[in-house]
Amino acid sequence: MQKLITPRIRKVLYCLLVLFTLLAVRLLFVQLGAARPLSKLASDQYKTFECLLPRRGIIYDRNLKELAGSVNLNSVFLDPLIVEDKDSAAGRLSEVLDIDKDKIAGMFCEDKRFVWLARKVEPETERAIRRLHIKGIGFVKEPKRVYPNKELASHITGFVGLDDSGLEGIELKYDKFLKGSPGWIYTIRDAKRREVPGYEYREIPPADGNDIVLTIDSVIQAFAERELDAAFKKYNAKGGSIVVMDPHTGDILALANRPTYDLNDISGYSIDARRNRAICDFFEPGSSFKMVTASAVLEEAAVKPEDEFFCENGEFKWEGHTYHDHKPYGWLPFKDVIKYSSNIGTMKSALKIGDKRLYRYIKRFGFGKKTGIDLPGEVGGIVRPPSKWSKLSLCSISMGQELTVNVVQLACAISSLANGGYYIRPRVIDRIQDKAGNALERFESKRQHRVVSEETALEVRKILRGVVDGGTGKSAEVEGYFPAGKTGTAQKVEENGTYSRSKFMASFIGFLPFDEPRFVIAIVMDEPRPQHYGGTVCAPVFKKVADQLMRYYKLPPRSYKN
């Protein structure tokens, strides 16, 4: 032992002993004195707590075709303090991102460690940025909402903002169901900020948003939009709307407006284009409202379809005001009063039931209150109570003036006649379902109240069939399917409160087949030019849409006598 431990080794051992003693003292100092701040400093460096974003739910049409979905795209950020040769980097990034060089140079000068350079860039752009090998540039994955059908059903689906929260349409109204809830992940990271697997890993996965299945059929929506668009352009209209509805269930099969916008690029469109005119705009319906007056007088048994009315050869003075027809008519049976849309005949029939009874039917048909459609921004329209009516109001209201409605209200009103006399609430959403397809909430269709009797509904349907079969709505005829409907041409009200002589709202509200209605179609065109009659502008749109609808559902044409 004496030989092994020589004095030199002994000295080394003593030195080591002293060193270890110093280390032990230092360790004690660190452990007892500075343990907490140091461990916090260390854990801040290697422990990370990250938020995991959920995937937003998908919006499907009734046949489970995707109308809105999400993809993950990279957003580009930069750490200005790390970037070298800022001028050259700004120039190269400017070319790739198509952003002004000075703007990027400005970002480089910011006194922050994190600046967004571009959000949710295309994969090609991302690859191009990576190829630049600029130090200080990083990527973060973010979900981006995509709409594969571009402007199709844009006013129904709506869109989301940069932070993935709904701003319009279904995206806004059902945001809480679609957005899901975020999760989190707790991990340890190494010096290169890479996750160290297997060490202190905890994760609460995000709960993805639920999917929404609409009642919209994207095929019907496509051809309804195409025909509306063609008429909108042909007649240089200011706006236009179309609603296709199942009168028995209240399902909205298509709802479109013009002008419209591309959901994938909302920045290039005006707020006017983004407005859902079918529910947000109200207008005086004009003659298309005569179906309500006709229903009221027939239900009250004040008038029979064969009762004759003298239409004063087109000029009728009432309470100091002169009313006109668009053509002079003499004696007409009531069914022809509606068929040829005589204002004078209609108001004379309304006078038989008086203001209170007419008002009751107006309310029963759902006017003056919101339909309750599952879309944001609906207006109820204006229907004043009889106590506020003037001496002229009864006549004016009977032919669709002095009250305002929206397109969906008109579609619902005529649905009440088409389904045998029940008011039915329109619905755009069929169900909300989870990712496995299990329905979490169903939006059942509901018949709300009886509007008119089944007999009256059938009688009015027959009268409305006459409108298409030789009346003002001849252009809506679809061979073999016997549509029925009512045309409307309403003068718009000028800013000074008088009726305009050059601005009109043209409309056609109809259904087919008239004896067993399957579909209701409502078309309204705002300020069409040079033609402005509902029978000229909107009835052909009805015909084209109805024709395609019949083919789409493979309904065979039939012969009908009587």
Added chain:
Amino acid sequence: MKDAIRIDKLLACIVILTFVALSYVNQQALVYQMGLKVKENYQIYSKLVDRNRILGYNVLNLKSPVSLEARLLAKKVELNMPRKWQVVKLESSPRKFVQKDLGKKGLFASLFVIGREAEASPNVNSFAPVSR
């Protein structure tokens, strides 16, 4: 002599302990590397899933009625609904049987069969919805 043996034992113990410790460290490093590899593969997988989803949406975009109509309009192809007197015959499975029958005739027989110069291939809807 006894001391020498003890030191040998001590050294052997130190060597064994060092070996065990190094093995443990090596094992931890391997676990760590494997974890990283798994993580990398998972990242590649999720990247591919994302890419798949983007491509899926591109296909949906191309298939959408709006895009198809725009393309038809650009090519000035006007499609009309068939009239009542027109008969539209859609070819589907019968053609396949004809082709099969032709194939069975053999090479010699098929030489005398007049085939179509240009025949459209059967339209197979190859798009599969994106898995979620």
